[in-house]
Amino acid sequence: MAWLKFYSMDIPILKSVIILFAIAVVVVLISKRLHIPVIIGYLLTGMVAGPHGLGLVTNLHDIDMLAEIGIILLLFSIGIEFSLQKFIRMKAMVLGGGMIQVVLTICLVFLVAGMAGCSGKESWFIGMLLALSSTAIVIRVIQESGAIDSPRGRTSLAILIFQDLAIIPMILVLPILAGRSSGGLNEIALLVIKVVGVTAVVLIGARKLVPLILLKVARTQSNELFLLTVIVIAFAVAWLTSLVGLSLA
DSSP, X not given: OHHHHHHTOOOHHHHHHHHHHHHHXXXXXXXXXXXXXXXXXXXXXXXXXSTTTTOOOXXXXXXXXXXXXXXXXXXXXXXXXXXXXXXXXXXXXXXXXXXXXXXXXXXXXXXXXXXXXXXHHHHHXXXXXXXXOOHHHHHXXXXXXXXXXSHHXXXXXXXHHHHHHHHHHHHHHXXXXXXOOTTHHHHHHHHHHHHHHHHXXXXXXXXXXXXXXXXXXXXXXXXXXXXXXXXXXXXXXXXXXXXXXXXXX
């Protein structure tokens, strides 16, 4: 019967999520007992359940999509705690501390990779790769330790912000390192225009449009509507930044 066939449909992503969550519960419990950061438990869960482990989860495309959504919500919840004025006050740390970390890492790795026998282009590429961190993982560890609003946490956040911004010039340099530099100036000009445009839209929207929208929604006194509106705003901003090559984080 058709209705029976409908209710017996196999949903691969649901199966994968259940397996991941079940393994995560066990691994995180063990991590807590051993006083290991929870994020390590999550990484071990992926290693155990993934195709390079027991092979219990193979639908990686859908899992990656859910992971991106989780990262957006995690970082948005942290971003709520930072006002635009607070972010502006951090600009010295973002530009200073972030630039020092990225430039020094690239230069040091370039020297080490060169001594190890890598070519100049390979050394630059490895340096850029190792100069970047996983924003989601680092933020989660800092948040778990309760240091997100401490000087150490703010410094780490500033460096992570600069790393995310540094991805843009790194993307532009990659074709040159690969020997495909034709059309580079046009690509750079187009990307700069996109970045400036999206940044202007986000800043103007954050100062003018978003408060007005949230005020009107708050007047409805509906928690569900307010939450839905906030989620839409978070995903819309993430989508806009992804259009210019920035990570969703």
